[in-house]
């Protein structure tokens with residue numbers, strides 16, 4: 388979590404520290420769950436691009452510790468927080484609570500905790516960066532775009548999996564839910580950022596296809612850019628329902644959104660492949676060809692059984708119309724929830740809480756070292772006169 392002055396006034400940044408979450412992203416997952424009931428009947432989950440680990444914390448607290456974060460609990464916590472915002476000084480007890488929890492989280496072993504673990508629950512989290520231990524969560528430090536990560540993940544999910552002898556890439560005990568909050572270091576070059584993000588998304592989808600069980604769910608961060616409708620149509624090849632969701636805790640000013648794909652239905656004869664991953668060559672296009680056109684399958688403006696209205700745009704231009712599809716857009720999170728674009732005023736007496744989980748290996752550490760070695764020769768701040 389950054390510490391810019393905007394962040395300090397961002398309610399979710401402060402609320403995350405109040406409640407002991409490692410990052411404000413925890414609220415995005417909680418608000419997505421509020422809308423889509425993501426964790427219902429889920430015991431095996433893979434969290435991709437998981438550092439510093441706030442999504443894994445949510446998984447651990449909901450699935451292992453059986454904590455409830457439904458609308459009621461959320462509103463209760465929020466009401467308390469609003470009260471403290473009015474008083475503008477965090478209560479000593481809430482600070483102690485969150486620090487206590489952090490100590491618990493950080494102090495736990497890297498595998499299932501004997502006292503709290505539900506033996507039927509398996510959570511595997513992966514990131515390029517190290518993730519501090521969490522109760523009941525297996526953490527892997529790996530690159531999700533690298534083919535060697537798939538056998539690593541399969542082995543973590545199923546210790547009897549042997550990449551040497553196994554001809555079957557599918558895990559023996561497949562996964563109910565794959566979530567990915569992957570984001571590259573944003574360059575500010577819009578098209579490049581969207582391209583790199585889409586490569587992360589394809590890597591996440593590829594991994595998901597290797598481990599998801601039929602009926603499983605896939606949730607991933609996307610940057611909504613030009614041609615995102617091509618992506619929605621591609622996801623529709625594998626999942627019965629594809630929604631694009633914007634939690635209230637995700638800044639409206641950001642192009643970030645989340646695809647929520649429900650009911651994994653691999654096309655007949657489809658096998659996830661490391662040699663020919665999705666996003667490379669014509670494999671996806673061929674699968675789309677095999678399938679009926681998703682646009683003609685869906686009836687325009689029809690409410691499905693969740694009461695969600697699908698809006699299909701009829702006038703998509705270009706010859707590849709049949710490869711495009713507009714996923715229903717859903718804003719989620721209670722309307723009374725904090726606005727992530729608003730700045731909330733802090734009083735003079737406001738006490739800022741320390742980060743719940745200081746970064747373990749932040750990329751800027753090396754830059755600081757280099758700057759020190761060079762006697763501050765580069766990257767010196769320019770002082771305005």
Ligand SMILES: C[S@@+](CC[C@H](N)C(=O)[O-])C[C@H]1O[C@@H](n2cnc3c(N)ncnc32)[C@H](O)[C@@H]1O
Nearest residue numbers: 412436438439440441442514515530531568570
């Ligand atoms: C927005 S953060 C994820 C936050 C996390 N969901 C949480 O709640 O704490 C994005 C993460 O993506 C990770 N990432 C980016 N590219 C990756 C890759 N190729 N493989 C694995 N992780 C990657 C980054 O290291 C970073 O930790």
